[in-house]
Amino acid sequence: MNETVPETVPPPVIEMQGIGKSFPGVRALHDVSFAAKAGEVHALVGENGAGKSTLIKILSGAYRPDAGTILLAGAPVSFQHPVEALRAGISVIHQEFSLLPERTVAQNLFLGREPVKRGLIDYTAMRAETRRVLDLFGAGGRIDPDMLVTELDVASQQMVEIAKAISLEARVVVMDEPTAALNEAECEVLFGIVGKLRDRGTAVIYITHRMREVTRLADRVTVLKDGEVATRFDTRPAPDVIVRAMVGRDIADFYAPRATREEIGDVVLSIRGGGNAALRGIDLDLRAGEILGFAGIQGAGRVALAMALIGHRPFTAGKVYLSGAEVAFAHPREAIRAGIGLVPGDRKAEGLTPMQSVRDNGMLTARAFAGLAATHKANHHTDLAGMDRLLDSLEVRAASYDQSIGSLSGGNQQKAIVARWLALKPKVMIFVEPTRGIDVNAKAGIYHLMRELAREGTAILMISSDLPEVIGAADRILVMRAGAIVSEFGPGPTEAQIMLAATGETEAAA
Amino acid sequence: MSENALPHEPARPRRALPQINPVYFVLAALIVAIIVQNPAFVEPTGYMNFLKRAAPLAILAAGQLYVIVSGGFDLSVGSLITLVVVGSSMLTNNDPNATWWVIAVMFGIGLGVGLINGLVVCYLKVPSLIATLGMMITLNGLALMWSGGAPRGYLPDSFRFFGRFNFTDLPVIRILPVAIIVLVVAGFVLYWFMHRTNFGRLLHAIGDNPRAARLAGVPVNRVRISAFVVSSLSAVVAGILLGGFAGVSTDVGLGYELQAITATVLGGAQLLGGRGSVPAAIAGALTLMAIFTLLNFLGLPQPVRQVVQGLILILAVAATVYRQRRAGR
Structure with a gap:
């Protein structure tokens, strides 16, 4: 991408106008307009369920909107499939990476479009191009094109995803909570990369829950709430302003007060x-x-x-x-x-039994310490009604506590796991x-x-x-x-x- | 992933009625087909005989379900059936009074086999497919060694009572095979433990996510070993019934392990663990038997049965996976 940006104001690289999308029983998006310009980081924030993921899935061709249009550099487009969006220059970097773990970095970068020389895959060219792209954002020292993806840590894997987007000449890069699995030092590296993408003239759409990242990176901020655009900031607002727009209340009492001397x-x-x-x-x-x-x-x-x-x-x-x-x-x-009780860090791998109901997940530990042949309905820690009251008091939102927990949002899953321990009072x-x-x-x-x-x-x-x-x-x-x-x-x-x-x-x- | 619980596909509105396991509809349809082919099936002797023949597989499938829900497979049950039948005929040695202690010994053997399966899987970390495959081969060898290669002798009538005897001259139903009483009792006990006790819920949990279960304090190994024991004991019961009406041979249990797994899958059990229903597994076993019965009526030879069973296994798993994907997760 060596095109020079003309002096006149160009149309946004990507523009979504009046997007609407409904699922049975849920209006996910209503009249949402959103645009990203070349060389800007546009943060997309909102609570879970506000419609961020749906919007991105429409942008990337995974869903088709019920209403509205998508303009790519001013021309209307309609993606039938994610591959079409990818070809048009829209790369989405998901929280769960789409890399093949047992392939090298270079093979992943060129997956499905390997350079061919005399009928054979040109590995030399692949390596060289991979190294060039990695060097572009200073990851060359960290990642070798011949390393297997499975040998890389999460941050490096993410860099490979970003490198892939760059080598595909992506004009729009969407990052869906890119720091969720990164530590502080790795976040710093990522922020540097985002800055470089912006400087190269890429439009970056950045989805996050963390206000610090918004205030640090974003040129503009769009806040979604209940499937509609709640507010748009064309400058970088203060964090509490954004949070207020997201949740509709102040964050003065975001953290609970600390313990007093007597309480310890x-x-x-x-x-x-x-x-x-x-x-x-x-x-x-x-x-x-x-x-x-x-x-x-x-x-x-x-x-x-x-x-x-x-x-x-x-x-x-x-x-x-x-x-x-x-x-x-x-x-x-x-x-x-x-x-002693533990709420584990990796909810999916260590916390949930995803096919079981919300209630069964809450009851798990209490049952583990009752007799195997005893009834599943009650034990000396709690009974089903007691668990339901606990879940109620934690405001777990589910259609029914018989619903499988895997279908709930992360916050509600976490509450059910906490309920597991509240029943035991460790x-x-x-x-x-x-x-x-x-x-x-x-x-x-x-x-x-x-x-x-x-x-x-x-x-x-x-x-x-x-x-x-x-x-x-x-x-x-x-x-x-x-x-x-x-x-x-x-x-x-x-x-x-x-x-x-x-x-x-x-x-x-x- | 982080977002909400929106369905992946814009699916049609959810039905208000609770989901009924499709296996029951399939079974009902097959029974209608059998009746069309053979109207005598509606007579008590018709369906009672069908249930009697299906009882061993139904019990076996309900026991196998425990291991399936825990996230494993038990391939050793077919050979265990053979061992029970051959061993019983050797031990009773035509003495009708030996029946009771021989049955006790057989349950002891079943307990031992289940414990070994479970311990090998839990502590030697051998995948259950391999551990129980090894046990299957071992038990087959033991049965052959015990019988000296050619089984001899008969099981006394007191032993064959469970599999063969029918109470007759009853009101309404006229006949009631003992095997059906055994099926009802065993089925109820297995249902109770799976769906009405802590054990059943913990079994689901360890099959769903063993690591999360361990971190939540579940005695994962104890639960898993118990599942193998239940499966083995159900094989002993099935073996005792089969000894009653199939007679003594070294291939009496052949293929039963795969039929049992097929039956649980027909009943919608999740292979690799976490979900399964005892009544549905029993219905799955009856479905499989009904298919075999139909093939018999149609005069198709035995090998066709195997082809059909193989296809059913694949189709049933594919259907389960498809339904789950449609449901969102």
Whole structure:
């Protein structure tokens, strides 16, 4: 793409006018207009269910709109199939990548359009072009064209997706929550790439839940609410202005207030010298009523610590004390029986039994500790009616609690998993990435719920890659690096202070 | 993925009626077809004999369902049936009084086989398909060794009572085979454990996502091993019934493992775990038997049965997958 941008105002690269789309019983979009110009980052924000995904699916040819038109560089188009949109220069980078894991980076980049020389695939040319594209945004040092995709970490895989979009000469690149699986340092790299895409004259449509990214990257912001455009900002607004537009209320009480001195009680959980393959020399005290936040980059050992505490990948060194008594858990069952609970970070792989009903997912742990031959309807923790009341109190939105949980939104799934533990009232609750991939309103709900649990005396350990969340929700913050706890902060450190401790490099704080 | 629960396809409006498992309609249609072919089927002797012949497979399918829902397969049940029939004939040695302790021994063997299957799958981490395939070959060999290659002797009438005996001169239904009583009792027990207990719900959970179940505190291995034990015990029951009306041979259980799996799939069970219904699996077994009966009426030779069974297995899985995709997930 070497075309020069003319002086006169060109039509937007992509323009959607008056788009409407309904599904049975749901009006997903109504009269939505949206445009992106060359060389701008246009953020698309809104709660879950606001219609962002539907709009993008229409743009990428996966759905066809009931009403409205799509203009590509001023000319109307109608995509029958995602491949047509791709050929027209619209690349969508989904949260779940479409790469083939057992193929090399170069093979993925040229999938289905391999260069041919004398009847054979020209691997030399493929490699060279792959390297050129990767170098364009400074990923050449990180990714080799001959590496298998499966060897790459999530951030690098995402870079390959972006490289693919660039090599396809995409005029419009849509990124659907690109930072959902990235840590802080990787996010920085991504932001750099987004900037470079913009500088190259690509129109970037950026979907996110995180206000920080909007305020940092976006040239314009469109807020969707209930399938309609709620507001459009042609400049970069302040975060609270955007959030108000999204949820229709203020964010003053987004995070729950911190614990007061009186609310923090005795030490419930102590670890002395805890270690295993991923952890070393873990010392910590967790008190009743407090929310202890854990920050650190991916692989620093925070999740390993959660998995060691719950007995999934146990400590092999050191001692753990629960309410003063020494304990050692070799299986999650033992840890749970002793009063520890875990809301895992990877909801799909570790939290949900997706085909089972919402109610069954909530009942899972209570049933696991009742007799196998006993009735499924009640046990000494709760019964079906009690579970329904819990789900009601958490405002889980489902057509029925008999519905399979896999069909709910992320926030509602998360609430059902939390309900699993509320029925047991554990002494210590571990939350890993408690609000990953859930919308703003549900996030606030989870923060308040954690605080409420703490007030009732539960000690809470919260592991999160979302720094503002750790800072906003935790009473105390421990930072981990390379399997060890490296520093501790009281309430309210800055992101820079935490990043400095997490990376151990002064430059990274910038 | 992050967004909402919108359907992927703009599908037609949802029906107000609850979804009824299609296997029941298929079974009803087949029964009508059988009646058209052979009006005598509506007589108690007609359908009672049909149910009697279907009872072993129906019980076996309901037991197999436990392993299927837990996310595995149990291929060893066919050979276990053979072992039960051959072993019983060797042990009873024509002594009618031996029946009761021999049956107890057979349940002991079933318990052992189920435990070994489960332990191998859980602790040696051998995939269940391979673990139970090994068990299938082993048990077949054991049955042959035990019988010395050629089974001899007969099962005493006291043993064959369960499979063969009919209560007669009853009001209304006139005859009632003992096998049907066994089917009703076993079917109800298996239904109860699958759909009315913690065990059943936990079984669904470990088949759906074993890692999530473990992290939620479910004793995954205990539940999984129990599923294999249930399957093996149901094979023992099926073996005792088959010994009653099929006589003693070393291929009496041949092919039953795949028929049982086919039956569960016809009943809409999710292969690889997480979903399944005992009544539907039993209906699946009856459907399979009804198809065989029809093929018999049509005078088609035995090999055709196998071809049909193979096609049914593939079609049933394809239909289940298709329905799930249509449903959104």
